[in-house]
Amino acid sequence: MDLNAQIALLKRGCVSLVSEAELAQKLSSGRTLRVKLGVDPTSADLHLGHAVVLTRLRRFPDLGHPAVLIIGDFTAQVGDPSGRDSTRPTLTASEVAANAKTYQDQAFKILDPKKTELRFNSEWLTPFMRERLLETLKRHTVQQLLSREDFKSRLADNSPLTLLEILYPLLQGYDSVAVKADIELGGNDQLTNLLMGRKMQVDAGQEAQVALTEALLIGLDGVKKMSKSYGNAIALNDPPNEMFGKVMKVSDELMLTYYELLTDADVASVRAGHPMKMKKELARTLVARFHGESVGADALAYFENTFSKKELPTDLRVVVMPAGLTLSEIIARSAGAKSRGEARRLISQGGVKIDGVKVLADDAFREPAAFVLQMGKHQFVKIEVTAS
Numbered sequence: 001m002d003l004n005a006q007i008a009l010l011k012r013g014c015v016s017l018v019s020e021a022e023l024a025q026k027l028s029s030g031r032t033l034r035v036k037l038g039v040d041p042t043s044a045d046l047h048l049g050h051a052v053v054l055t056r057l058r059r060f061p062d063l064g065h066p067a068v069l070i071i072g073d074f075t076a077q078v079g080d081p082s083g084r085d086s087t088r089p090t091l092t093a094s095e096v097a098a099n100a101k102t103y104q105d106q107a108f109k110i111l112d113p114k115k116t117e118l119r120f121n122s123e124w125l126t127p128f129m130r131e132r133l134l135e136t137l138k139r140h141t142v143q144q145l146l147s148r149e150d151f152k153s154r155l156a157d158n159s160p161l162t163l164l165e166i167l168y169p170l171l172q173g174y175d176s177v178a179v180k181a182d183i184e185l186g187g188n189d190q191l192t193n194l195l196m197g198r199k200m201q202v203d204a205g206q207e208a209q210v211a212l213t214e215a216l217l218i219g220l221d222g223v224k225k226m227s228k229s230y231g232n233a234i235a236l237n238d239p240p241n242e243m244f245g246k247v248m249k250v251s252d253e254l255m256l257t258y259y260e261l262l263t264d265a266d267v268a269s270v271r272a273g274h275p276m277k278m279k280k281e282l283a284r285t286l287v288a289r290f291h292g293e294s295v296g297a298d299a300l301a302y303f304e305n306t307f308s309k310k311e312l313p314t315d316l317r318v319v320v321m322p323a324g325l326t327l328s329e330i331i332a333r334s335a336g337a338k339s340r341g342e343a344r345r346l347i348s349q350g351g352v353k354i355d356g357v358k359v360l361a362d363d364a365f366r367e368p369a370a371f372v373l374q375m376g377k378h379q380f381v382k383i384e385v386t387a388s
Contacts, residue, residue, distance in 0.1 A: 003028055006063055010056070013260045015188040016213040018195065023210045026182055033065040036181035036209070038121065038172060039107070040072035041099035042091065046106040047233040048286070049217040049226035052261045053185050054110040056214065060183070061115035068179050069107060071100045074122040075171050078164045106236045109290050117179075124178040125171055136170060139203055145169065148192050169193045173200040181209045188213040217261060220249055240291045244299040245378035247283035255279050262286065280304075306380070316372065316382040323385050326364045327352070330383060336375030351376050 001009070006027055011017060026033055037057045039050070046054075057067045076096045091099075104118065128136075145166050146152070154161050169192060176184055176197035184194050194211035201208050216225040219232025226233050234246045250258060252275040259270050259278075263285060270278050280300060288296025319334050331343035331352065344362055346352055352359050353374040369385040 001063070009059060010063075010212070012056075013052075013215060013257075014056075014212055015215050016191050016211065018191075018198070018211040022208070023183070023212075026210060027063075033060070033182040034068050034117075034180060035060040035065050035183045035185065036068045036070060036176060036179055037185045038070040038072050038075070038175050039103060040076040041096055041103045042076055043228060044099050044102050045228060045233075045235045045237055046103060047226055047228060047235045048258075048262060049187075049219075049233070050107075051110060051236065052217050053187060053214045054107055055262055056212075057185055058111055061112060065182075067111055067116045068119065068181065069111065069116050070119050070121050070175055070179065071103060072172075072175075073097065073100055073120045074125040075168065075175075076100075078168050078171065109236060119179060121171075121175050121178070125174065128171075128174055128178075132174075136174070136200075140170065169196040170200070173197040176209050177201055177204045177206065180206060182207070183210045183212060185212050185214070187216055189216065215257070215261060218254055218257065220246060222251055222254060234286075236290050240287045240295050240299045241302050242378075243290070244283040244287050244303050247286055248279055248303065248378075250279065250282075252279070255282060258282060316380055318382045318384060320384045320386055321365070323366055323368065323387055324364060325385075326362050327359065328362045330365070330373065331375055334373065334375070334381050334383070336373070336379050336381070346375060 007024060037053060061067055073096050076091055151161060172193045173196035177200050184197055186194050191213050198208040219226035219230060221232040224230050224232060234243060256267055256271060259265050259282060260267050284296045284300045287299045321330050328340045328343035331337050332340050337343035337346055347362055350358055354371050365385045368387050371383055373381050373383045
């Protein structure tokens with residue numbers, strides 16, 4: 001692949017690149033580059049938003065440049081303030097260790113472990129805090145650290161901003177010094193941290209890394225960035241049929257962004273295709289990536305049989321309920337809604353069917369009964385009401 005084609009592939013869907021000329025120089029140098037991505041294991045699950053930057057990282061080993069995946073077991077206990085309007089909850093060392101294990105397992109669904117150097121930043125940040133922090137602080141001003149827009153907003157709102165959060169960019173920046181990164185990837189809310197890494201490398205006598213940032217993937221609500229806390233995420237560990245169904249909820253317009261950021265497909269060809277066909281192919285592709293090709297095909301068949309051909313699933317979950325519960329209570333207990341209030345709204349909006357018939361009343365089931373309950377478009381369960 002020639003240089004221009006490499007740059008086009010590596011730039012696909014990126015938001016910021018500092019700078020393209022430096023990237024071209026590094027790629028044409030003939031040496032093996034070290035491409036860094038740092039992730040703080042602040043929760044147990046990765047979602048498709050994380051998969052965006054992991055997908056780009058995977059492209060570099062395909063071009064002969066190994067990936068350096070840094071698990072931020074030290075920085076996770078500090079909490080990255082990027083894009084935050086409040087302080088992140090503090091995690092214990094044991095919580096971070098447990099999350100780090102699940103992060104590795106999920107990240108290697110995308111990355112090739114044989115082409116990935118896995119590091120933990122406690123390896124160098126623990127001695128850094130003891131031996132080099134004071135010298136580093138002399139090189140950076142309070143004005144420089146507080147010039148970030150997220151810090152400005154929190155100060156203006158009188159929202160607490162801890163000294164550890166202010167130091168976070170220095171800690172992430174030192175990661176780049178420690179692994180001698182040539183290129184660093186991150187979400188677009190990470191740009192300030194990546195640029196800090198460039199400055200700290202120059203201070204350490206290294207060549208400045210290229211900073212390449214990603215768009216933040218919009219979640220299922222079509223408004224906010226994908227986040228588990230917003231309830232709009234598609235987790236990498238979601239069951240196959242659930243993952244497929246969630247992808248099918250993405251709008252036609254947002255589907256094009258998912259194709260661009262999560263696949264290597266030609267977006268112009270996708271745009272020219274039928275939206276439903278293209279969306280099914282996107283869902284199949286993503287399920288296959290995280291669960292296997294045959295599972296992806298099975299999820300497509302399940303979706304088409306259940307929703308396109310109006311056939312009921314053959315492996316319905318059976319839930320036994322006592323008599324006397326209302327429909328909204330049954331829905332909430334069946335995990336079809338997070339609360340009775342949400343279940344009642346689903347009923348009033350026509351999103352609940354019993355044996356294929358829409359139900360609008362939140363009545364109680366006082367006698368033994370058995371029926372198929374459909375909650376929304378993609379959730380089916382067999383309910384057995386028993387005598388109390």
